[in-house]
Amino acid sequence: MSHIDTICVQGGYHPGNGEPRQVPIIQSTTFKYDTSEDMGKLFDLEAEGYFYSRLQNPTCDHAAAKICEMEGGATAMLTSSGQAANFYAVFNIATCGDHVVASSSIYGGTYNLFAVTMKKMGVEFTFVAPNCTDEELEAAFRPNTKAVFGETIANPALTVLDIEKFAAAAHRHGVPLIVDNTFATPVLCRPFQWGADIVTHSTTKYMDGHASAIGGCIVDSGNFDWMAHAEKFPGLCTPDDSYHGITYATRFGKGAYITKATAQLMRDFGSTPSPQSAFLLNLGLESLHVRMQRHCENAQAVAEHLQNHEKIAWVRYSGLEGDPYHAQAVKYLPNGSCGVVSFGVKGGRAAAETFMKHLKLGAIATHVADARTCCLHPASSTHRQMNDQELIAAGVSADLVRLSVGLESKEDLIADIDQALAAL
């Protein structure tokens, strides 16, 4: 396999003689066939091909194929958002009456999806601390557990998942580990190498990298043996009546999980990415490896500066030697800990808000991971539906400022932070 830098630039799309060098935007809802018989084969999943862009579109498939190669996966699909990716990834194997073990240190939107919305759909979640003991992790499993879920680098708590440990526990119980790899990206960590079975992304973040298009992706390693645990996964291992009795796991092998998510969930829920968004995503991917390096370098410098500043109460960045997750970062993130740093300003919630107001380069935005530096106060925005106890469990204190360090000069960023802190 090529180096990830080469895959970022050239993966997923290989034009033939005389074809467009850049991925073409196939802005078409539908595709033409000569006979009804040809089309019928597509509907029965007997032949591969495009017929309606709610299910599959060539532009989207090129971007998905690139991300699949970057992760070292077997198959992948794009979704319209990271939320849709995580929902599909879990709901594809856990439905009403099932249970999932999840790290408590996850994105606020994912927590809400799991703890509130999917709970209403009959899927129960048990949340465990990312640094839980083996016994605590073991105790979270139930006979109806169907998956384990965590984030490589959690947004916004910045804990680093012990992927090997969570994968081992999942596999002891015959279920896959799903890892949201949004903040690390495959440039910094490839969860499949550590035993994860399925990876999800909000491509909205570093992959897009320019705050231009919402999107998501699901990648399957193809490593999980569904048939070996057939009683747990009837959706994959018994015939699907809505496709003339196809059994995904026997018919599609390593493609079973993504085929089912496309054929059932995308068909029925329709969280379809637009070809235009997939094109923008692919443009972002072409420079991801270069940008991640700079994001990491800038964030490391900012984190080290903040750590020594008298007006800062605490800093969390796993690239810092004193960070509680530093050992995990050394293992899983040897090339850097992404561009996001969180910290508390002395003086708590009010001081955090004053500091943020005075930043000139760092804009207040409900976003992370694009070229421009931005910041957010999660307790009053993304996590505001949580009570104080839930905030603590999610690793988000009331004074936490999340700074997404962009691609500007690190000297300018540090000067901007210093003048904003001087205003306190």
Ligand SMILES: *Cc1c(COP(=O)(O)O)cnc(C)c1O
């Ligand atoms: C942003 C984010 C999501 C949700 O993605 P959207 O593209 O905003 O729907 C999921 N997981 C993580 C870790 C995120 O940062």
